[in-house]
Amino acid sequence: MGQLHSSTTAPRILSRLLSECDAQGVWNPPNLRTLPKSPSRLAEFSFPLEADAKTAEHRKADVTFRLALIAKLAGWTLDYT
Numbered sequence: 001m002g003q004l005h006s007s008t009t010a011p012r013i014l015s016r017l018l019s020e021c022d023a024q025g026v027w028n029p030p031n032l033r034t035l036p037k038s039p040s041r042l043a044e045f046s047f048p049l050e051a052d053a054k055t056a057e058h059r060k061a062d063v064t065f066r067l068a069l070i071a072k073l074a075g076w077t078l079d080y081t
Contacts, residue, residue, distance in 0.1 A: 004074050017067055018078070025080030027064040032056055 004010045020029045050058055071078050 004070070014067070014070060014074075017063075018071065021064070021067070021080070023080065025064065025068070025078065027060050027067055032059060 004014070017027065020027055022028045050062065068078060
């Protein structure tokens with residue numbers, strides 16, 4: 001988690017991804033057709049969280065969980081209704 005604070009671009013990317021969340025806090029980007037791919041091979045063992053993430057709802061849940069966890073561990077406050 002220290003990498004988030006030491007990087008100049010990571011907080012901006014996290015903010016952009018969080019801005020794509022709807023009023024209930026669910027990550028809901030426009031035109032989500034496939035699960036986003038990680039550029040790092042280090043994340044392959046844990047991405048996606050479910051082996052059968054075939055539906056858009058599963059894709060959204062996977063990324064929503066990760067965004068909320070990163071934000072919480074970074075000390076950010078997320079307020080959704």
